[in-house]
Each structure stands twice: as C-alpha cells, then as structure tokens.
Amino acid sequence: MSLPWPMRGLYLAVGWVMVMLAVAGAVLPVLPTTPFLLAAAWAFAKASPALDRWLHTHPRFGPFLTDWRNHRAIPRRGKVAAVIGMTVSWLVVLLVSGNPVALAASGLCMACVAVYVVTRPSPPDRVPAE
Structure with a gap:
C-alpha cells in the first residue's frame, strides 16, 4: 500500500x-x-x-x-548518559533560574523521563560477526 x-x-x-x-x-x-x-x-x-x-x-x-x-531497549551507557545529562541540565536550571516553579516543573519532568529511560530493558548482547 x-x-x-x-x-x-x-x-x-x-x-x-x-x-x-x-x-x-x-x-x-x-x-x-x-x-x-x-x-x-x-x-x-x-x-x-x-x-x-x-x-x-x-x-x-x-x-x-x-x-x-x-x-524497545536502551543500552546501559545510553541510560547513564541520559540521566547524567538531565541532572546537569537541572543543575543549570537551579543555578540560572530563581523561579521555584520552573525548578520544580523541570525537575519533575526530568525525573519522569529518567524513570522511563532507566526502566527500559538493555539490549541483548550482540554476537560478533566472524
């Protein structure tokens, strides 16, 4: 089609x-x-x-x-990078924004995404080609 x-x-x-x-x-x-x-x-x-x-x-x-x-798998290295990236981003918001609502909203959003990312399975091991 x-x-x-x-x-x-x-x-x-x-x-x-x-x-x-x-x-x-x-x-x-x-x-x-x-x-x-x-x-x-x-x-x-x-x-x-x-x-x-x-x-x-x-x-x-x-x-x-x-x-x-x-x-529907995310490699462990990708999970770690995503969580570190979100943490650093939230710290930037903390340092730059004096707005507690922005801090709470961004933190809640990033925490939800982090939970989703971390709870995805890791891919099965790849068999190297001969």
Whole structure:
C-alpha cells in the first residue's frame, strides 16, 4: 500500500527535519539526539523503505535504532548518559533560574523521563560477526 503523495511528502519532510535536529543534537549539548532519530525512523518507515533502511543500517545510529525497534531497549551507557545529562541540565536550571516553579516543573519532568529511560530493558548482547 502506497501513501498518497501529499502524505508521503509530509512524512519525508518530518523525517528530514528530525534528522537535521538529531545532527544538531549530536554537536550541541543542550539538544538531545535520540528522540529526533526515533522520530525520523518513524517518519521514514511510513514514507520510504530506502530511507528507513539507511537509518537502521547507519554505522553509528543503526544499532541503537534497531535495538529500540526490536526490543524497545536502551543500552546501559545510553541510560547513564541520559540521566547524567538531565541532572546537569537541572543543575543549570537551579543555578540560572530563581523561579521555584520552573525548578520544580523541570525537575519533575526530568525525573519522569529518567524513570522511563532507566526502566527500559538493555539490549541483548550482540554476537560478533566472524
């Protein structure tokens, strides 16, 4: 089943915008990479099998996307990095903002995301190729 052109174009546009945001997130410490890559994979899966395959076979990001797609799993290293990143971000809010509501709201939001991330399974061990 093929999507009508306007919907396919919309999914492709969303996918490419998400890829660009993910690339920005790879170099900017305040912007995450993974959520944007997951959104790009979702959009490309709907619009273009070739672009979906490209993301899932990418040497750097492909294994993580495949682990998420197949097992809804996050590597332990990714969990640690996410929790550390959220903690540092919250500390920045603490130092910069004098607003207790902003501090509480950001802390609650980050705590909920941290619980979600930490409770995801870790991916199964990969068998090295011979």
